[in-house]
Amino acid sequence: MQNKYSPRSIALQLLLGAACIPFVASAQGGRQGQNRQAQTINLTDLSAFKSPGATWSVAASVTADREKANTITKKDGSGILVNIPGKEHGQDLFTNMEHGDIDLSFDFMMPKESNSGVYLQGRYEIQLLDSWGKKALSPGDLGGIYERWDENRPAGRFGYDGVAPRLNVSRAPGLWQNMRIVFQAPKFEGGKKVANARIIRIALNGVTIIENAEMQGPTRGSAFADEAAMGPIRIQGDHGAVAFRNIRYSNNVAAAQTDGTRQVWDQNEKPVTVDVQGEPMIFRSFVDIPGKRVTHAANVGLLNNISFGYDLSNGGLFQIWKGGFLDASPMWLSRGDGNSRALGSVISLNDMSSIAVLSDANVSWPDTLAKGDFQPKGYDLDEAGVPTFKSIFKGLAINDKLTSDDGKSLLRTISVDGPASKAIYVRAAAGTDIADLGNGMYAVNNFTYYVQIDKSLKPVLRNGAKGQELIIPLKNTDKGTSVQYSIIW
Structure with a gap:
C-alpha cells in the first residue's frame, strides 16, 4: 500500500x-449543439421511405438484451424505426429524401453482435457494428468509413481506402448511442467530377472519431455504380437488428479544409492534454x-x-x-x-x-x-x-x-x-x-x-x-x- x-x-x-x-x-475535439436548421425524418410510420421491406417497422419502444446475439424486441407504437431481420436477410431501406451535403445525426441501438450501416447518398457506408470494448479498431468497426473493394487487386488486399475510428467510445449492446456525420458530397462541373466526397467529421457519443477524410469513390456494397451530386440515405437491413430514433439532418454544411495534420474542430491550436x-x-x-x-x-x-x-x-x-x-x-x-x-x-x-x-x-x-x-x-x-x-x-x-x-x-x-x-x-x-x-x-x-x-x-x-x-x-x-x-x- x-x-x-x-x-x-x-x-x-x-x-x-x-x-x-x-x-x-x-x-473531444468537437463542437456541441444541434444541427443548424435541422429537419426531422418522420417516424410515425414508414412513409418517409421507399417501399420498405417486411423487416422494417416503427415502434414505441425497443429492448435489446445485452447477452442475446442479434435480438431486438419492440412494443407497438411510433417514434422508433426498427429492423428485425429474423432468420432470413432483410432489405435495405432508402429514404424518399435525397441529399448532397448533409449534417446528419441520429440515435441508434444495437444488440450483441449486430451489424448494419448508414450509406450517405446510398454510396458511402459508415459502419454500424457492435464494437463494444474492442481494442484494435478497423474500418469495419462502429463509426468507421467502410472500405472500397476491388477483386482485381492482389489477394488479401481487395479492400482499400477505409478509415478506422481513432478511438473506441462504443457503448454496450442494448444501450442508446448517438452518431453525427458531417458530409460534403462530390462536386461536378459539366458532368465531370471536380471534387471527391469528403467526411468532414464523424462523432460517436459526442466524441470526434474521424475527420477530414476524402473518399475517392463509393465504398463496398454501394447501391449505385456511379457517383452523383444527390442520393438517398440508405440503411443496411440485410445483416443485423438495429433501431433508430431522432433522425435529424441539415443541408447547411461548412468546414475549413486542412491538410489533415490538425483537427478541424479544435478550439485550441495546441490543447494541453x-x-x-x-x-x-x-x-x-x-x-x-x-x-x-x-x-x-x-x-x-x-x-x-x-x-x-x-x-x-x-x-x-x-x-x-x-x-x-x-x-x-x-x-x-x-x-x-x-x-x-x-x-x-x-x-x-x-x-x-x-x-x-x-x-x-x-x-x-x-x-x-x-x-x-x-x-x-x-x-x-x-x-x-x-x-x-x-x-x-x-x-x-x-x-x-x-x-x-x-x-x-x-x-x-x-x-x-x-x-x-x-x-x-x-x-x-x-x-x-x-x-x-x-x-x-x-x-x-x-x-x-x-x-x-x-x-x-x-x-x-x-x-x-x-x-x-x-x-x-x-x-x-x-x-x-x-x-x-x-x-x-
Missing part, C-alpha cells in the same frame, strides 16, 4: 502549483458539471479506456467516460481558471453522497450532508496505482474503490472498517427512470447505462424526488461490511 500522498500525485500537484483550475466537460500511459492517473482540478462547479474533484484515468470523476467533498461519483483522459487547456489559457475537461464520451451521474443513513428503505435520500457528517481522508494507492478513497461518515471509516479490468465496466466496492452500527445504504443509481431487467441488471435513464448488482444484496428500486433510485443496504456479514456493483456502458 502507498500513502495517499504518493510521489506521483505530489509531483502532479507541484506542477499545477497555484493554478489549480476548473473543468467543463466537452466532446493529460494522458494515461502505462499506469492509472489521478488529476486534481475543478470540474464544471451542469449547474455547479465541483471544487474538490479527483479525475481518475484507469487503464483500458475508462475514466471517472470523484468528488472528495462528499464521496460522490459524478461522471464516467471512455476515450481520452483530460484537456487541461483552461488551466493554462490566459490566467487560467482551475478547470479541466473530460476528453471522452461522458455520462453524467449525480454529484451527491453515495452513502446515507436511513431508518428504512422508504426514507428520502438527503439532498445535502449535514456539517461534520462526511470527512474526506484522502486516498491510498494499491500496487497497480488504483486509488481507494478514504472518508469518515457519521463516525464510520469508509473505503471506496473503483476499478476496471475489461474496458467495458466500472466495478465499485464500498466497505466499512469493522461492523456498521447504523443502517447504511448505498445509492447505486438515480435517474428519470430505472428499468429492472432481471437477474440484478438495471437500465438507467432510458438505457443510457446499466447497473449490475448481485441479487443477494437485495437492492431496492424506488421512486425518488426527481425520478427513481436504486439503493442497496450495506449489511454486516461474516465476510465484512461491504457493497459491490458494476456500472456498464
Whole structure:
C-alpha cells in the first residue's frame, strides 16, 4: 500500500502549483449543439421511405438484451424505426429524401453482435457494428468509413481506402448511442467530377472519431455504380437488428479544409492534454458539471479506456467516460481558471453522497450532508496505482474503490472498517427512470447505462424526488461490511 500522498500525485500537484483550475466537460475535439436548421425524418410510420421491406417497422419502444446475439424486441407504437431481420436477410431501406451535403445525426441501438450501416447518398457506408470494448479498431468497426473493394487487386488486399475510428467510445449492446456525420458530397462541373466526397467529421457519443477524410469513390456494397451530386440515405437491413430514433439532418454544411495534420474542430491550436500511459492517473482540478462547479474533484484515468470523476467533498461519483483522459487547456489559457475537461464520451451521474443513513428503505435520500457528517481522508494507492478513497461518515471509516479490468465496466466496492452500527445504504443509481431487467441488471435513464448488482444484496428500486433510485443496504456479514456493483456502458 502507498500513502495517499504518493510521489506521483505530489509531483502532479507541484506542477499545477497555484493554478489549480476548473473543468467543463466537452466532446473531444468537437463542437456541441444541434444541427443548424435541422429537419426531422418522420417516424410515425414508414412513409418517409421507399417501399420498405417486411423487416422494417416503427415502434414505441425497443429492448435489446445485452447477452442475446442479434435480438431486438419492440412494443407497438411510433417514434422508433426498427429492423428485425429474423432468420432470413432483410432489405435495405432508402429514404424518399435525397441529399448532397448533409449534417446528419441520429440515435441508434444495437444488440450483441449486430451489424448494419448508414450509406450517405446510398454510396458511402459508415459502419454500424457492435464494437463494444474492442481494442484494435478497423474500418469495419462502429463509426468507421467502410472500405472500397476491388477483386482485381492482389489477394488479401481487395479492400482499400477505409478509415478506422481513432478511438473506441462504443457503448454496450442494448444501450442508446448517438452518431453525427458531417458530409460534403462530390462536386461536378459539366458532368465531370471536380471534387471527391469528403467526411468532414464523424462523432460517436459526442466524441470526434474521424475527420477530414476524402473518399475517392463509393465504398463496398454501394447501391449505385456511379457517383452523383444527390442520393438517398440508405440503411443496411440485410445483416443485423438495429433501431433508430431522432433522425435529424441539415443541408447547411461548412468546414475549413486542412491538410489533415490538425483537427478541424479544435478550439485550441495546441490543447494541453493529460494522458494515461502505462499506469492509472489521478488529476486534481475543478470540474464544471451542469449547474455547479465541483471544487474538490479527483479525475481518475484507469487503464483500458475508462475514466471517472470523484468528488472528495462528499464521496460522490459524478461522471464516467471512455476515450481520452483530460484537456487541461483552461488551466493554462490566459490566467487560467482551475478547470479541466473530460476528453471522452461522458455520462453524467449525480454529484451527491453515495452513502446515507436511513431508518428504512422508504426514507428520502438527503439532498445535502449535514456539517461534520462526511470527512474526506484522502486516498491510498494499491500496487497497480488504483486509488481507494478514504472518508469518515457519521463516525464510520469508509473505503471506496473503483476499478476496471475489461474496458467495458466500472466495478465499485464500498466497505466499512469493522461492523456498521447504523443502517447504511448505498445509492447505486438515480435517474428519470430505472428499468429492472432481471437477474440484478438495471437500465438507467432510458438505457443510457446499466447497473449490475448481485441479487443477494437485495437492492431496492424506488421512486425518488426527481425520478427513481436504486439503493442497496450495506449489511454486516461474516465476510465484512461491504457493497459491490458494476456500472456498464
